[in-house]
Amino acid sequence: MYLADQTWPELGARLADASVAVVPLGSTEQHGPHLPLATDHLIAEALATAAAEETGVVRTPTVTVGVSPHHRQFPGTMWVDPPEFRDYVESFTRNLAYHGIDRVVYVNAHGGNVSHLREVGRRLHEDGTSYAIEWMWDESIPDLVDDLFARNGPHAGPKETAMITHIAPDLVRTDRLEDARDGGLVDLEASDATVHGARTYYDAIDNSANGAFGDPTDVTPEKAAELFEAAADQLVQLVEWLDAREREELLPKGRVA
Template structure:
C-alpha cells in the first residue's frame, strides 16, 4: 500500500497490524544523453511500489535527491551534502518509528547513497530504534545482470537503460544510445583498471573519466531485458521483506557488550 494514497484512519489500521515500511531512495542527476535525470528515483519507486503491492506492506513517498556531487559538472544534477542526507534519512526513519514501524527497507537505486544509508541503518540499530537495511536492485541479482549484457557499466549503462525502457519507454532517447556509448566509457572494467594507481582510486568525479558521464554499451539494452531483470529483482525484494517481517524483535536488537 502507498502511504500518500491513504487517510490517517486507514494508516492507523495498517500500523496496528504491521511494523515494516519500504522507503524508495534515488537521485536526480545526469544519466547521459539518453536517459532522464529522474532515472534512479523512478527505478527505486517502481521496485518499492511493486513490492508493496505484492506484499501489502507500506511504501512511503520517494526521496528523489541523494548524494550526487560526483556528477555535479553536468547540467541539472541535484544533490545534498552527505552529512545532510544522513541526518535527513535518520530523521525520516525516526518519523516512521513514531508510528510503530521498527523494520525499514531503503529501496535504493543510486550507488552514491549506499554507504550513507548503511550508516543511517547503523545509527538506528545502535540506538535500538529500528532495524533499517539498504537494498540495491542490481546487487540482488548480480549474475543475471552480468549475463544480460556484454559490456555493462555502473552508471547510465545498459542495465539502467533497459530498466527505463521497460518502466518508462517514452523517457528514453533511443536515437542517442549510440552517442551515449561512443561518448562515454563502453568498456568499464578495462578502463577503470587504468585509472587505479598502485591500489588507489585516483578520481572523484564522473567527468574525469567519461566525457558524457556514462559507462557501458547502452545499445545492448532492450525493454524485454529490463522486464526480466525487474521481475527477478522484485522477487528478491519481496523475499527480503517477508524475511524481515518474520524475524523476532529480539533477533534484530543490538547485542549486549561481551
C-alpha cells in the same frame, strides 16, 4: 499500500507495532545523453511499489535527491551533502518508528547513497529505534546482470537503460543510445581510473565525457522485463524475510560476559 494516499484514520487502523515499510531512494542526476535525470528514483519507486503491492507493507514517498556531487558538472544534477542526507533519512525513519514501523528497507537505486544509508541503519540499530537496512537493486542480481549484458557499466549503462526501458520507455532517448556508448566509457578497466591500486578520479566526468558507462545499445524489452522482475522478486523475498523476524532477533546483542 502507499502511505501518502491514505487518510490518517485509515492509517491509524492499519499501522501496527512491529510493522515494515519500504522507502524508495534515488537521485536526480545526469544519466548520459539517453536517460532522464530521474532514472534512479524512478527505478527505486517502481521496485518499492511492486514489493508493497505484493506483500502489503507500507511504501513511503520517494526521496528523489541524493548524494550526487560527483555528477555536478552536468547541467541539472542536484545533490545534498552527505551529513544533511544522513540526518534527513535518520530523522524520517525515527518518525516512522513513532508510528509503529520498526523495520525499514531502504530501496536504493543510487550508488552514492549506499554508504550513507548503511551508516544511518547502524545508528538506528545501535540505539534500538528500528532495524533499517539498505538494499541496492543491482547488487541483488549480479549474475543476471552479467549474463544479460556483455559490456556493463556502473552508471547510465545497459542495466539502468533496461530498467527505464521497462518502467518508462517513453523517457529513453533511443536515438541517443549509440551516442551514449561512443561518447562515454564502455570499459572502465581500459581507463586509468585505477593506478597502482589507487582510485585516481573523483567525478564521473573524469572518466566519461558524456557521463555514460557501458554499452546501452545491448538492451531489449525482453531483457528489460527479465531484469526488473528478477530484482522485484528479490525485494519481495527480503521484505517477507524481514516481516517474519521477531523484534528481539533484530535488536543489538548484549555485551559478551
